[in-house]
Amino acid sequence: MSEKSLNAAGVSVEFSGLRALDNVSLTLSPAEIVGLIGPNGSGKTTLINAITGQVPLAGGRVTIGGDQISGLSPRRIALKGINRSFQIVRLFNNMTVVENVESSALAHGVSLRQAREKANTLLAEFSLSEKAEDLAGNLSYGDKRRVEIARALAADPAFLLLDEPAAGMNEAESETLLHILSELPRTRGLGLLIIDHDMGLIMRLCNRLHVLASGRTIAEGKADEVRKNPAVIEAYLGSEAANA
Numbered sequence: 754m755s756e757k758s759l760n761a762a763g764v765s766v767e768f769s770g771l772r773a774l775d776n777v778s779l780t781l782s783p784a785e786i787v788g789l790i791g792p793n794g795s796g797k798t799t800l801i802n803a804i805t806g807q808v809p810l811a812g813g814r815v816t817i818g819g820d821q822i823s824g825l826s827p828r829r830i831a832l833k834g835i836n837r838s839f840q841i842v843r844l845f846n847n848m849t850v851v852e853n854v855e856s857s858a859l860a861h862g863v864s865l866r867q868a869r870e871k872a873n874t875l876l877a878e879f880s881l882s883e884k885a886e887d888l889a890g891n892l893s894y895g896d897k898r899r900v901e902i903a904r905a906l907a908a909d910p911a912f913l914l915l916d917e918p919a920a921g922m923n924e925a926e927s928e929t930l931l932h933i934l935s936e937l938p939r940t941r942g943l944g945l946l947i948i949d950h951d952m953g954l955i956m957r958l959c960n961r962l963h964v965l966a967s968g969r970t971i972a973e974g975k976a977d978e979v980r981k982n983p984a985v986i987e988a989y990l991g992s993e994a995a996n997a
C-alpha cells in the first residue's frame with residue numbers, strides 16, 4: 754500500500770491548438786475518493802488521459818510521491834501503480850470472466866497460480882464467482898462494468914481512475930457498484946478518482962470534489978462546500994442539485 758500521493762501540477766493539454774486543459778492541478782491521496790465533475794467537454798476524460806499517459810502534456814507535470822511519471826508510456830505509468838477504466842467498457846469478450854481478471858494480474862508479473870488466486874478472490878469480492886466461467890461478452894452491462902473494475906484491481910494499483918463507472922447502469926447495479934467502490938479505500942488503501950454525471954452517486958461516494966469547466970478548475974474542496982459554490986451551480990450543477 755502506497756503512502757505517496759498522486760499529484761497533477763499545472764497540467765495543460767492541447768488538441769490542434771484547442772486548449773482542452775489549462776493549468777489544472779489536482780492531488781489524490783491514498784485512501785481518499787475524489788469526484789471529478791464538470792459539464793460535457795470540460796476536460797474530465799482528458800485529465801485522466803493526461804495522468805495515464807494517453808495524451809501528451811503541453812505544460813505541467815504529474816508525479817507520484819515526487820517522482821515524475823508524465824512523459825512515460827501508458828504501460829510504464831500503469832506499472833507505477835495507476836490504473837483506469839474507460840467510458841466504454843473494454844473487456845476481452847471471447848475470454849471468460851476469470852480469464853479477463855487473471856490476464857490483468859499476469860500482465861503485472863505474478864505467476865499463473867497467483868493470478869488465478871487473485872482473480873478468484875476479486876470475483877468473490879465483486880459477487881461474480883458464479884459467472885467466473887461465463888464468456889465476458891455474454892454478461893449484462895452492470896456485470897461487465899464490475900469485471901472491468903476487478904480487472905483494474907488485479908494489477909494492485911495504488912490509484913484507480915474511473916471514467917463514468919455507473920453510466921448506463923440501472924439503479925440496482927449502480928447501488929452495488931457504489932457499495933464496492935466505497936469499500937476500496939478502506940480495504941486496499943486505494944486512492945480513487947471518479948468521473949460521473951450522477952451527482953447522487955458522487956455526493957455519496959466522494960470526500961472531495963474537483964470541478965472543471967472549459968478546461969479550467971473552477972472549484973475544489975469538500976463535497977458539501979463545493980456543491981454550494983455559486984460558480985459551480987452556474988456552470989454545472991443547477992440549483993436542484995445544490996439543494997439535494
Ligand SMILES: Nc1ncnc2c1ncn2[C@@H]1O[C@H](COP(=O)(O)OP(=O)(O)OP(=O)(O)O)[C@@H](O)[C@H]1O
Binds near residue numbers: 773794800
Ligand atoms: N483526442 C482528441 N482530439 C481532439 N479533441 C479532443 C480529443 N479528446 C478530447 N478532445 C476535446 O477536448 C475537450 C475536452 O474533452 P473531454 O472528453 O476531456 O471532456 P469531458 O469533460 O470528459 O466530457 P464528457 O463529460 O462529455 O465525457 C472537448 O472539447 C473535446 O472535444
